[in-house]
Amino acid sequence: MEEKKLMDLIDELMTKLGSTEPARPRGRWVEATKSKSSPSKKPRRSKTAYQLKISLNGIRPPIWRRVLVPGHATFDQLHLVIQEAMGWEQAHLYEFHFGDIVIGIPDDWDFYGFGKMFEDARHIPIEQWLKKEKQKFQYTYDFGDYWRHTITVEKIETLPKPLERATCLKGKRACPPEDCGGVYGYLELLESAANKDSLTDPELRERLDWMYEMKGDDFDPDAFDVEEANERLAYIQL
Structure with a gap:
């Protein structure tokens, strides 16, 4: 480029x-405590x-x-x-x-x-x-x-x-959802989502509901x- x-x-x-600085996302960020001593050398x-x-x-x-x-x-x-x-x-x-x-x-x-x-x-x-x-x-x-x-x-x-x-x-x-079981777990979720209308396995249905709860009902992979x-x-x- x-x-x-x-x-x-x-x-x-x-x-x-x-x-302007908006609110920080999901509470993952914490402001560093400012030192009262002399400022450190700028990197x-x-x-x-x-x-x-x-x-x-x-x-x-x-x-x-x-x-x-x-x-x-x-x-x-x-x-x-x-x-x-x-x-x-x-x-x-x-x-x-x-x-x-x-x-x-x-x-x-x-x-x-x-x-x-x-x-x-x-x-x-x-x-x-x-x-x-x-x-x-x-x-x-x-x-x-x-x-x-x-x-x-x-x-x-x-x-x-x-x-x-x-x-x-x-x-x-x-991005895949956190804690979904890695690559194979995510691929299984995607396959379940593609066949959700005919999905009969209650465990897979529960995992699919969990994915949409984590990523939102409108999640598009x-x-x-x-x-x-x-x-x-x-x-x-x-």
């Missing part, structure tokens, strides 16, 4: 979001921007998002970007995988290390690991349902000024709203 067109797109999206902000494609593994037609993220964003912040762009609820643990390197939030890592090296996602900027276009790495969310995503570095660009927020450029299909995704992303300052 040409630099001018890219910046125009970002400005247009930010304008649509408006200048370096990178003019490098990464265009990433996030694809949910194991589902066809594919569910994916294309986002633009600044190089100074930490992997923990990238986790938040993925959550909001995809439509997840930030209710479970996560990890990024680069071969034998695991990047996440420390949580009894020594217990299941198995020879892997672990890094704290809160302290590592993505530009430290993302070095070239077409590079791929894995993001796993919810170690129960085990949602695996493949992330591809599509473009690395230098912008006139650092990005303040991530932007969703495009995407396809709706093929729908995706990029503006709605950017409204969620606007809460993440990078």
Whole structure:
């Protein structure tokens, strides 16, 4: 994407979001306590921007998002970007995988290390690991349902000024509901929804009712709203 067109797109999206701060969504965000001591040194902000494609593994037609993220964003912040762009609820643990390197939030890592090296996602900027276009790495969310995503570095660009927020450029299909049983559980729900008029299994009927309760009666697995995704992303300052 040409630099001018890219910046125009970002400005247009930010304008649509408006200048006022709406209420934060679903109580998931908490304001950080302000320190009364001298302000800490402002972290370096990178003019490098990464265009990433996030694809949910194991589902066809594919569910994916294309986002633009600044190089100074930490992997923990990238986790938040993925959550909001995809439509997840930030209710479970996560990890990024680069071969034998695991990047996440420390949580009894020594217990299941198995020879892997672990890094704290809160302290590592993505530009430290993302070095070239077409590079791929894995993001796993919810170690129960085990949602695996493949992330591809599509473009690395230098912008006139650092990005303040991530932007969703495009995407396809709706995010599955949380805690639905992973890929196979979701595919079973979609099949049940397609045959709901002739569905006789009471357990499947109950699970289908649960899905619509979670996602709304008008849930469309093929729908995706990029503006709605950017409204969620606007809460993440990078």
